[in-house]
Amino acid sequence: MTFVGTGYLGATYAVCFAELGYEVLGVDVDVARIAALSAGAVPFHEPGLDEMLRRNLAAGRLRFTTSYRETADFGDVHFICVGTPQRPGGTGADLSYVEAAVTGLARHLTRRVLIVGKSTVPVGTAEWIEQLVAKHTDPELGIEVAWSPEFLQEGFAVEDVLRPNRIVAGLRSEWADDMLHAAHLGILELAAAEGREVPVVVTDFATAELVKVAANAFLATKISFINAMAEVCEVAGGDVTQLARAIGYDPRIGNRFLQAGVGFGGGCLPKDIRAFQARAQELGAGEALRFLHEVDLINQRRRSKVLQLAAELLGCPPGPAGPRFGDARIAVLGATFKPRSDDVRDSPALAIAAALARSGADVHVYDPEGMANAVLVQPDLNFAESLDDAVRDAELVCVLTEWPQFRTADPVRLGRLAATRLVIDGRNCLDAAAWSAAGWQYRGLGGRAATPAPPGRTAGNRAAPDHDSPAGRPAIPRPATRSVAAR
Ligand code: NAD
Numbered sequence: 362m363t364f365v366g367t368g369y370l371g372a373t374y375a376v377c378f379a380e381l382g383y384e385v386l387g388v389d390v391d392v393a394r395i396a397a398l399s400a401g402a403v404p405f406h407e408p409g410l411d412e413m414l415r416r417n418l419a420a421g422r423l424r425f426t427t428s429y430r431e432t433a434d435f436g437d438v439h440f441i442c443v444g445t446p447q448r449p450g451g452t453g454a455d456l457s458y459v460e461a462a463v464t465g466l467a468r469h470l471t472r473r474v475l476i477v478g479k480s481t482v483p484v485g486t487a488e489w490i491e492q493l494v495a496k497h498t499d500p501e502l503g504i505e506v507a508w509s510p511e512f513l514q515e516g517f518a519v520e521d522v523l524r525p526n527r528i529v530a531g532l533r534s535e536w537a538d539d540m541l542h543a544a545h546l547g548i549l550e551l552a553a554a555e556g557r558e559v560p561v562v563v564t565d566f567a568t569a570e571l572v573k574v575a576a577n578a579f580l581a582t583k584i585s586f587i588n589a590m591a592e593v594c595e596v597a598g599g600d601v602t603q604l605a606r607a608i609g610y611d612p613r614i615g616n617r618f619l620q621a622g623v624g625f626g627g628g629c630l631p632k633d634i635r636a637f638q639a640r641a642q643e644l645g646a647g648e649a650l651r652f653l654h655e656v657d658l659i660n661q662r663r664r665s666k667v668l669q670l671a672a673e674l675l676g677c678p679p680g681p682a683g684p685r686f687g688d689a690r691i692a693v694l695g696a697t698f699k700p701r702s703d704d705v706r707d708s709p710a711l712a713i714a715a716a717l718a719r720s721g722a723d724v725h726v727y728d729p730e731g732m733a734n735a736v737l738v739q740p741d742l743n744f745a746e747s748l749d750d751a752v753r754d755a756e757l758v759c760v761l762t763e764w765p766q767f768r769t770a771d772p773v774r775l776g777r778l779a780a781t782r783l784v785i786d787g788r789n790c791l792d793a794a795a796w797s798a799a800g801w802q803y804r805g806l807g808g809r810a811a812t813p814a815p816p817g818r819t820a821g822n823r824a825a826p827d828h829d830s831p832a833g834r835p836a837i838p839r840p841a842t843r844s845v846a847a848r
Contacts, residue, residue: 362544363387363436365462367394367425369405369515369628369704370479371442375425376403376410377522379417381547387425388432390461398425406703406730409519433469438544440509441478441490447632453639454483454632463490467497470504475540478508481573481633483640487531487566507532507541508566510573515627516701523551527560531569538563574637578653581630583618585659591621591807592662601807602789621807622788623667623713623761624660626698628706631657663806667713667787668720670804671757674783686722690780692755693717694748695762695787696728696735703730705738710761713787715739717759727751729764749778756781763790772799 362378364371367389375387389395397404401415417423426432432439443458459480466476476494478487487508498504508531513521525548530541542549545561552559562572591601601621609616625631634653641650671677671691672684698708705711711726718724718741727745728735736744745751748766752758752775760767768790776782782801786793789805796803 362438362440363432364440364442365389365432365466366441366443366458366480367391367398368442368444369407369518370511370513371440372398372403372405372414373407373410373513373518373522374440374442374479374511375423376414376417377519378547379420379423380413381523381551383422383544383547384435385417385423386432386435387423388429389425389427392427395425395427406701407518408516408701413519429465430469433466433471436474438475438477438540439466441476441480442511443480444628445480445482445632445636446628447635451639452635453643454481454636456482456486456489459486459490460493463493464497467494467504470498470502473503473505475537475544476504476506477541477544478506479511481510481577481629481636482508482570483636484567484570484574484644485640487570505532505534505537505540507537508569509541510569512573512576515704516699523548524555524557525559527562529562529564529569529572531564531566533566574633574640577630577633578637578650578656580618581625581634581660582652582656584625584630585656587619587621588624588663588807589659592659592666594808595666595806598808600809602805602809604807620789621809622663622763622790623709623806624663626707626709626712627702627704631660631707664709664713664716666806667759667761667785668716670785670806671717671722671759674785674802674804675757684720686717686720688721688723689756690723690725690754691717692745692751692758692779693724693726694728694751694758694760694767695731695764696726697731697762700762700764701730703734705731705734708735708762710787711735711739713759713761714742718742725751725755728762729766731762749775753778754780757783757785759785759787760791761787763788767791772796772801776800 362383363386364375365388367375367387375385379385394404401418403410403414441459441462443462445454448455487506491506494504494506510529528545532538549559587605590604594601605619608614609619634657638650638653641647668684672679675689677684677686693714695710696705696708698704714724714726725743725745727748732744758779772795776799784796784801784803786805789809793803793805
């Protein structure tokens with residue numbers, strides 16, 4: 362089988378499927394990427410992948426190329442794994458990479474094969490790909506298209522590919538079903554050997570395409586829901602981490618993806634919810650997804666909230682175009698959109714670092730894995746050599762990606778390095794009590810307090826809500842008189 366596009370998705374798949382015993386060829390237009398992979402170097406950070414790549418290159422089951430002709434000769438099943446970024450100047454998906462990959466491959470096909478789309482695409486794309494294939498291949502060959510969306514999470518990608526929690530396939534014929542089944546036999550056999558079952562949902566094109574964007578829309582909504590609760594907690598004097606814990610005990614709600622913070626980012630959720638809305642609009646169902654616009658806005662507001670908190674803590678005046686930080690030295694810990702990845706695409710951490718710098722702050726960024734990518738995206742920021750270097754002389758520390766290295770950092774030691782002990786915990790991931798005990802003024806998102814507030818009082822480090830009642834809470838309306846008879 363072949364994997365067309367060897368980014369986070371395609372390279373991980375190519376390596377994992379070779380590991381399962383298949384003969385695999387990875388293809389990309391990026392010559393440097395193919396050279397790196399061929400030399401045994403994964404061009405991005407994904408735990409466990411490097412070693413597996415080298416093992417399978419050595420075993421001769423895995424090769425990489427930039428040639429579509431070689432790809433066409435090699436494969437019986439071709440997986441399309443190229444990027445589908447947000448269209449420049451719009452919110453829909455840019456399908457030009459998918460188009461180039463499919464036509465590039467199709468022109469060289471000389472036998473019956475299955476082309477399986479794995480990229481995340483707007484509904485209707487698989488049908489369009491069928492037409493493209495029909496245009497560029499001999500109809501006698503009977504080449505077919507299928508769509509099998511992908512759910513892997515960066516940082517856990519190897520595990521997610523080898524042990525997926527479901528396989529979804531949109532297809533049109535029994536032959537395509539058989540081919541796709543054969544292509545996934547390694548995964549199904551591994552599951553059987555481990556006493557697990559992998560649910561397989563075989564469906565039509567449209568449903569398969571929609572499953573992926575619906576899943577991402579749901580996850581984004583869950584994150585923005587708790588961040589909306591954070592906004593309310595901030596003004597009402599609540600603590601969103603306690604709230605999330607309490608509602609998460611309900612199994613219908615569950616506690617995963619219910620951590621308030623600076624919101625979601627990365628190469629998938631933001632662009633996928635926008636592309637989903639754009640496509641629904643084209644199809645005349647825009648109203649149905651209007652809430653996703655709100656989900657996006659809530660997510661963006663969390664980034665501004667960090668600037669607002671930073672200004673409050675540093676005592677910076679709010680200017681007409683936002684606060685000015687007047688050269689205040691700020692350490693930003695985190696550049697990637699989440700830990701265990703070097704991916705900085707639409708990363709909240711990096712966006713906030715850039716916004717702080719634009720507002721005059723002297724920002725020093727450190728990330729354990731994302732520095733090389735961050736420098737490419739934000740070359741004007743200062744990048745520190747280490748966590749200590751970033752924190753040294755800082756007047757404010759902002760923890761914006763929940764890397765274990767930051768979560769477990771010793772606040773006493775860091776307190777000695779910083780100029781001022783002010784910390785914003787943008788992921789609500791620090792031990793608030795330990796940081797406070799070490800002399801830091803701690804601010805979480807969503808009113809997270811360093812110590813839980815006793816009933817009837819607001820926590821010391823939160824602004825008291827503007828209410829009349831002496832306890833800082835609105836008075837409960839009571840009837841003026843009670844009548845026994847009325848009971
Ligand atoms: P990526 O940007 O890391 O990789 C895309 C690769 O495709 C690049 O290496 C690029 O050079 C290559 N490419 C572009 N045009 C090509 C062409 N014509 N022929 C061959 N190769 C070409 O992107 P990614 O993160 O791997 O995502 C790929 C797709 O998978 C997207 O649609 C994404 O939404 C989806 N997806 C990604 C993830 C994830 O966690 N990254 C998870 C699920 C789904």
